[in-house]
Amino acid sequence: MTTEVDAQPGTRPEDKLVAASISLDAGFLLAKLHAAGSVLNNRALADFGLKERSYSVLALANSELEPTQREMAEFLSLDPSQIVALIDELEQRGLVIRAPGKLDRRAKIVSATAEGAALFRKAEAAARAAEAAALAGLSSEEVGELKGLLRKALWNRD
Amino acid sequence: MTTEVDAQPGTRPEDKLVAASISLDAGFLLAKLHAAGSVLNNRALADFGLKERSYSVLALANSELEPTQREMAEFLSLDPSQIVALIDELEQRGLVIRAPGKLDRRAKIVSATAEGAALFRKAEAAARAAEAAALAGLSSEEVGELKGLLRKALWNRD
DNA sequence: ATGGATAATTGAAAATGTCAACGATTTATT
């Protein structure tokens, strides 16, 4: 016997602590689900030489929104200096390019090359599969509800 | 003018990238909401000399579940060595104690002292307020739904 | 009894996060 308290019937031993009050904490639940998803995500993205971070940057570079590095930093909740490093790597791999902002030459607009777009399409499919695995406990309707609630909490929209 | 593309009416400039496809990614949404919440959480907990991590450990120590360090590590998605450091600190502050497992003397059960329990009650109130602030965009029903979905995704239960 | 696993611990190495300073450019003030 390893646990100190008998598990409830149907409860896996690693879930013993689900009964603790912190399991009702939104912050804890977000952290835990994110941690579990990150493992799957990073595993899936490794095939493409990407991690969650570089994948996110590549995704933004693939949008038609012409994001600047600073906008990326803000949006991804990262320090601008981390964006520099991430883009340095992607640029060296020929996946994205930096161009001076049209209206503000201090800023640099990051966009994907054709190669970057091709890689992103493949990585995106893998990331979707990883997400589905991470949320396997939810029906597709529930996944939609979850995303809607998260988006509303962040931006007050769906 | 700072942005390269005109914002939609009613859209704050820092939300320009919401239109990017990654905004539909559950992993990204979880990371972003967690990041926003962590700032508020850590700010609130700093008054008690705690961070999210030490608060979580203290919360588990305050449960009646007699968690071992390994169970804490698994449950909090942390390496066992990080739990050691966190508990070292809490123990030195007199907030928790380690006791050998009754059935397995390799394991150590962590429980809160009276002082730890008193501090936790106060910190818990502050953490609840921080959570409310982080989820201010949601109604209380929606907060319940969100937590329910997160719990179901993690453990297939509500 | 012995050998193989598991719990906590330590310590090192790698990855990440945080922050201050700099040159180039833009915006605001006079």
Add this chain to the structure above:
DNA sequence: AATAAATCGTTGACATTTTCAATTATCCAT
């Protein structure tokens, strides 16, 4: 128009966190 103040990307320093291998004590299976 000239100057001052602010902003963007970048660099580098430093702290924190993560990850992992090794160690000791204890448990479990044979």
